[in-house]
Amino acid sequence: AQSVTQLGSHVSVSEGALVLLRCNYSSSVPPYLFWYVQYPNQGLQLLLKYTTGATLVKGINGFEAEFKKSETSFHLTKPSAHMSDAAEYFCAVSDRFGNEKLTFGTGTRLTIIP
């Protein structure tokens, strides 16, 4: 069975500071990995995904994540936080063989301090 663990249900960073949201996965097969963002009163929106190829993936709004197989991690980063980044972020995993059923982490709420 696949799973993801997001460390830290709440993260606060100052505007302009580095954003680091942690995600570790467990999968018996090579995984597809995703980060989704949920703004208040909205549905989830894909930020970025890793399927194959380059392990550093870039997404929307300046976010990026690096797939590290040896560490079973897929941490999300952004060099400089903006007020508009305040939202809930979900890491998700699916298996590599065409299964689009995503297993989500419990989410990390990001607060930006002015």
Added chain:
Amino acid sequence: DSGVTQTPKHLITATGQRVTLRCSPRSGDLSVYWYQQSLDQGLQFLIQYYNGEERAKGNILERFSAQQFPDLHSELNLSSLELGDSALYFCASSGTGDEGPVTGELFFGEGSRLTVL
């Protein structure tokens, strides 16, 4: 705008009642997924349909059922409602070819917020 439409956006009902949530997927998407989001359980996968047939089932209660119609819209039926069923219910769809799911990317609607009193 993801292209996935869910109705109603908000629903308040009483325990023991039955409700139906509706989802229209993105144009051309064959797969529809239902997720439940609650404070204590997080985002839980309920069920997936592909081109009218059930493909995968998750933590869906026996009181809940779903179906996908020939026009590809889907409905989630919740019956004998309990207080604990209060949650945000999301529908998502995915782009698929004839060979089945490919990309792993889901497109989410804005959800239907169910409150059971």
